[in-house]
Amino acid sequence: MDNNLSLTLKIWRQNDAKAKGRFETYSLDKVSPDSSFLEMMDILNEQLVNEDKEPLAFDHDCREGICGMCSLYINGRPHGPDDDITTCQLHMRRFKDGETITIEPWRSAGFPVIKDLIVNRSGFDQIIAAGGYTSVSTGGVPDANAIPIPKPDADEAMDAASCIGCGACVAACKNGSAMLFVSAKVSHLALLPQGKVEAVRRAKSMVSKMDELGFGNCTNTGACEVECPKGISIANIARLNREYLCAKIQD
Amino acid sequence: MKLDSRIPQGPLAKKWENYKNNQKLVNPSNKRNLDIIVVGTGLAGASAAASFGEMGFKVKSFTIQDSPRRAHSIAAQGGINAAKNYPNDGDSVHRLFYDTVKGGDYRAREANVYRLAQVSNDIIDQCVAQGVPFAREYGGLLDNRSFGGAQVSRTFYAKGQTGQQLLIGAYQSLMRQVNAGTVDLHTRTEIVEIVIVNGKARGVIARNLVTGEFTRHFAHAVVLATGGYGNTFFLSTNAMGSNGSALIKAFEKGAAFANPCFAQIHPTCIPVHGEFQSKLTLMSESLRNDGRIWVPKKKEDAEAIRANTLKPTDIKEEDRDYYLERRYPAFGNLVPRDVASRAAKERCDAGFGVGATGLAVYLDFKSSIERLGEETIRSRYGNLFQMYDKIVDDNPYETPMMIYPAIHYTMGGIWVDYELQTTVPGLFAAGEANFSDHGANRLGASALMQGLADGYFVLPYTIQNYLADDIRTPRMTGEEKEFVDAENAAKAKFEKILAVKGNRTVDNLHKELGLVMWDFVGMARNKEGLQHAIERIGEIKKEFWTNVKIPGTTSGMNVELEKASRLSDFITIGDLMARDALQREESCGGHFREEFQTEEGEALRQDEAFAYAACWMYQGENNAPVMEKEDLTFDVVKIAQRNYK
Numbered sequence: 001m002d003n004n005l006s007l008t009l010k011i012w013r014q015n016d017a018k019a020k021g022r023f024e025t026y027s028l029d030k031v032s033p034d035s036s037f038l039e040m041m042d043i044l045n046e047q048l049v050n051e052d053k054e055p056l057a058f059d060h061d062c063r064e065g066i067c068g069m070c071s072l073y074i075n076g077r078p079h080g081p082d083d084d085i086t087t088c089q090l091h092m093r094r095f096k097d098g099e100t101i102t103i104e105p106w107r108s109a110g111f112p113v114i115k116d117l118i119v120n121r122s123g124f125d126q127i128i129a130a131g132g133y134t135s136v137s138t139g140g141v142p143d144a145n146a147i148p149i150p151k152p153d154a155d156e157a158m159d160a161a162s163c164i165g166c167g168a169c170v171a172a173c174k175n176g177s178a179m180l181f182v183s184a185k186v187s188h189l190a191l192l193p194q195g196k197v198e199a200v201r202r203a204k205s206m207v208s209k210m211d212e213l214g215f216g217n218c219t220n221t222g223a224c225e226v227e228c229p230k231g232i233s234i235a236n237i238a239r240l241n242r243e244y245l246c247a248k249i250q251d
Numbered sequence: 252m253k254l255d256s257r258i259p260q261g262p263l264a265k266k267w268e269n270y271k272n273n274q275k276l277v278n279p280s281n282k283r284n285l286d287i288i289v290v291g292t293g294l295a296g297a298s299a300a301a302s303f304g305e306m307g308f309k310v311k312s313f314t315i316q317d318s319p320r321r322a323h324s325i326a327a328q329g330g331i332n333a334a335k336n337y338p339n340d341g342d343s344v345h346r347l348f349y350d351t352v353k354g355g356d357y358r359a360r361e362a363n364v365y366r367l368a369q370v371s372n373d374i375i376d377q378c379v380a381q382g383v384p385f386a387r388e389y390g391g392l393l394d395n396r397s398f399g400g401a402q403v404s405r406t407f408y409a410k411g412q413t414g415q416q417l418l419i420g421a422y423q424s425l426m427r428q429v430n431a432g433t434v435d436l437h438t439r440t441e442i443v444e445i446v447i448v449n450g451k452a453r454g455v456i457a458r459n460l461v462t463g464e465f466t467r468h469f470a471h472a473v474v475l476a477t478g479g480y481g482n483t484f485f486l487s488t489n490a491m492g493s494n495g496s497a498l499i500k501a502f503e504k505g506a507a508f509a510n511p512c513f514a515q516i517h518p519t520c521i522p523v524h525g526e527f528q529s530k531l532t533l534m535s536e537s538l539r540n541d542g543r544i545w546v547p548k549k550k551e552d553a554e555a556i557r558a559n560t561l562k563p564t565d566i567k568e569e570d571r572d573y574y575l576e577r578r579y580p581a582f583g584n585l586v587p588r589d590v591a592s593r594a595a596k597e598r599c600d601a602g603f604g605v606g607a608t609g610l611a612v613y614l615d616f617k618s619s620i621e622r623l624g625e626e627t628i629r630s631r632y633g634n635l636f637q638m639y640d641k642i643v644d645d646n647p648y649e650t651p652m653m654i655y656p657a658i659h660y661t662m663g664g665i666w667v668d669y670e671l672q673t674t675v676p677g678l679f680a681a682g683e684a685n686f687s688d689h690g691a692n693r694l695g696a697s698a699l700m701q702g703l704a705d706g707y708f709v710l711p712y713t714i715q716n717y718l719a720d721d722i723r724t725p726r727m728t729g730e731e732k733e734f735v736d737a738e739n740a741a742k743a744k745f746e747k748i749l750a751v752k753g754n755r756t757v758d759n760l761h762k763e764l765g766l767v768m769w770d771f772v773g774m775a776r777n778k779e780g781l782q783h784a785i786e787r788i789g790e791i792k793k794e795f796w797t798n799v800k801i802p803g804t805t806s807g808m809n810v811e812l813e814k815a816s817r818l819s820d821f822i823t824i825g826d827l828m829a830r831d832a833l834q835r836e837e838s839c840g841g842h843f844r845e846e847f848q849t850e851e852g853e854a855l856r857q858d859e860a861f862a863y864a865a866c867w868m869y870q871g872e873n874n875a876p877v878m879e880k881e882d883l884t885f886d887v888v889k890i891a892q893r894n895y896k
Contacts, residue, residue: 042758063490125438
């Protein structure tokens with residue numbers, strides 16, 4: 001096809017967590033504009049293996065924008081130059097023929113690089129483990145319709161719960177703060193009667209875990225909201241601050 | 252081997268209660284001394300591991316992803332079924348059971364399916380208590396919608412992200428147990444061997460995907476919840492990492508693999524558009540609630556559309572063939588998935604397909620938008636429409652979506668008895684990994700139901716019944732001969748793959764396998780094609796072991812090596828699927844043999860000869876597997892030709 005793209009790719013390579021990284025440059029021809037960004041990466045890897053070179057390591061799985069695994073920093077933006085999408089939903093029609101594309105991993109103190117474009121996001125799991133749940137065990141719960149929940153509350157909780165835990169918010173933040181992630185979970189649960197019971201305790205323990213893990217402070221730049229592929233609102237951060245303040249007053 | 256399904260005595264509706272009343276229990280002080288390994292952290296694995304931890308067992312949980320929350324259950328869109336009958340439209344446990352057995356084309360075990368329907372209501376209660384934000388009505392109560400194969404609205408949903416919300420609920424419960432110290436979580440870790448000691452499953456060998464290091468793990472019981480094997484086809488709606496390797500490890504250790512040929516082809520996926528394509532994207536079945544499926548009535552219109560000289564919106568109402576509504580007036584666009592997929596293939600094969608390739612049909616929301624308004628449609632399916640727009644670069648509010656069937660789910664899997672135990676004592680299988688509840692075809696919104704039923708409400712009972720006899724078995728250290736041998740065998744396989752040093756990449760070989768599967772073991776199968784497929788898969792196997800090219804070593808992260816190991820298992824599965832499809836000389840559910848169809852082209856079962864689960868037993872690396880039968884009896888359901896007209 002005539003409209004295929006030829007690209008120059010500047011990609012971050014790093015052997016392991018301790019190694020020093022560097023940019024390497026690759027060129028790639030005949031990329032269909034209908035292919036996804038990660039399919040372009042597949043084509044590059046196929047080419048590298050055929051040339052007896054080591055393929056690039058990058059995280060990806062569902063390739064439909066829901067698992068939160070893919071995490072590339074493309075031309076200076078988490079998930080690349082399109083709004084409300086994950087890297088796997090980015091398509092090559094967004095790029096021009098002859099363009100140079102710079103691809104990096106998430107860069108943040110809370111997300112150390114494991115290899116090439118893969119970072120360690122286990123901090124998010126640790127924050128959830130610190131309190132991001134309702135403390136109910138299997139069985140012995142009331143009927144699902146026993147407590148009516150106003151539709152606007154349920155809808156707002158759903159919006160907060162749609163966070164996919166990809167970490168773009170942290171990568172976008174100049175302070176490396178995880179406040180959008182934490183506040184989305186705190187809001188999701190605090191908005192529902194089932195989660196309200198533990199709301200104050202939850203906010204406190206999740207925030208203190210976040211601080212302990214080396215994520216930065218929030219200075220309300222709003223960069224996280226702009227880059228969030230699921231459109232999570234920074235209004236959640238205000239709600240988290242309220243819950244957190246309550247916790248502090250109670251102490 | 253005799254396959255004993257161990258179905259409890261008593262009338263169908265009382266079996267589960269009878270089982271629970273008579274099963275053995277483990278007291279709290281003994282639970283602390285009993286270890287359970289759970290492989291996989293999707294709905295079945297996460298819910299099982301969390302529940303075991305809450306009960307006081309010591310649990311080890313393994314996932315190949317960086318977090319349990321990434322498991323592919325997360326991608327399920329449409330919803331989860333339950334027999335709550337909140338809409339008062341005549342639903343009941345019995346009706347959900349009946350619809351599921353019928354939807355599975357009478358190839359599932361009655362007792363298991365009845366239990367599934369019974370616990371379905373508990374799942375919804377559990378999830379709401381966890382804070383799953385299901386859709387609600389203005390009165391504050393839960394909303395329901397309808398799905399294929401049912402005439403009631405029994406599907407609970409959370410926008411188009413139901414799987415995500417249910418998985419996050421299970422994941423949070425799991426992380427709560429990690430925090431409590433009852434669950435030891437291993438991320439980016441793959442199970443490469445199952446360890447058998449004195450005939451019982453006693454642990455696993457794991458490989459750390461970051462360091463390449465092999466480790467040994469003991470447990471009193473092992474649960475496999477690693478999902479299905481749809482990626483055998485290379486292109487499927489499964490995630491890139493979804494694989495069938497744990498199932499093959501179990502198969503090679505003596506676990507029967509049941510009904511491998513029962514794979515579901517989902518009717519509403521975004522069509523294939525190029526050779527570089529890495530996966531297919533599903534558009535939720537829920538769209539069929541408000542979308543109408545059609546192709547042009549006139550061949551010349553279809554040709555003009557393919558040549559890009561005519562737009563679908565230019566075709567007049569009377570020139571559109573709403574073929575599902577025409578053929579199946581009672582269920583219309585909501586016929587089960589297998590029926591809808593075959594009907595799409597039939598129209599495209601007859602020359603009425605649209606899109607550049609002619610392998611697509613329309614899913615049109617025009618009349619729903621006119622009836623309900625764009626806002627309502629946006630609130631119901633907004634994220635799906637956005638997803639479609641990003642991939643195809645076309646606005647489905649204005650132009651109808653193009654869809655085509657794709658491999659989506661596998662009903663077959665590791666054979667389990669009523670307790671979800673495989674033919675290897677101490678080895679259990681849950682969720683999509685087992686074969687148990689969906690027969691030859693799964694109804695929409697039933698996968699989430701089954702995964703959570705197995706994990707929250709079945710295994711926590713049945714695994715106790717097994718472990719109660721094991722309270723005197725001390726923990727092993729991992730230094731035992733069986734563990735050392737298993738680790739060495741796993742290492743040897745990886746070394747052998749690396750040693751090939753051939754010329755073809757893993758993906759290149761996998762694509763070849765996928766094409767053979769799609770062409771001959773796909774939507775329509777016949778004897779000749781299946782025999783050809785078995786031969787071709789044998790050739791691909793040989794090619795793999797003589798010509799695969801893997802860079803790097805076993806130490807450190809080596810993605811190509813991981814993929815190669817999984818591909819070698821997909822080749823084994825492909826062979827099993829083709830053999831199973833060849834022996835099953837009937838059409839049922841997702842398995843359509845061209846030789847067995849009615850005059851109208853509907854699937855024609857052969858109940859006298861084939862009302863059984865086909866269970867394949869491993870016979871060693873160089874021998875063909877042998878099939879055993881578990882006969883299916885239907886005491887309550889009246890077996891009949893499925894009719895959705």
